[in-house]
Amino acid sequence: MKNIMKIKRMMKSLLDIPFVEKIKYISSLRPEETAILIIDMQNDFISGSLRIQDAETIMNPVATFQDKAWIMGYYIILTQDWHPKNHESFASSHLKAKPFDKIQGIKGLDTLWPDHCIQGTIGAKFYEKINIDKCHLILRKGFNINVDSYSAFKENDGSGTGLNSLLLERGMKNIVLLGLATDFCVFYSAMDALEGGFSTYLLSRLTKPVDNELANNRLKEFLDKGGFILN
């Protein structure tokens, strides 16, 4: 309860804090030890088949943030949801299922989604304001037809994507996350970053959830595990 109040206060306070202050705070993390993970900023999540409410409103600030982070020398990673047709996470791949139904998965209930981010389609492309020339790595996930992958670090069956080792080999100690959606791919990536031993920061103003209440609960879980939420 206390933490929920804390999050609510933070959410409220964010609205009053000019964007530039956030950049100033992030700049206290050393670029050579800090990876910035920009999660799934793709057409389908912003204006397409799995549109997240108000996602468009964070596009300009995300683009500005990416530009500044690039100039300052942070290690920038873009993740890209990259599903084959008939992916198991699509409701259309299951008899009589509708988008947002839940089915029993490997680790509890999985959500079924509208078809989205299919390899090679416009929906899977990065939103126009995301500059792919200003990143060091594009990490694709969810390309195994039978397994979804919310996290940039691990597929939903627990197998690693290799990102953890790559970041350790590059001497990274801090991870800063932003993007879509707060309660799914951002959250699971953030929790795996903590598990990997990284100091983990979530930029709450540069992320939007599928479900507000779920996002609040998951942010609380992230704080309880030792994560930081930045304004």
Ligand SMILES: [Zn+2]
């Ligand atoms: Zn997906």
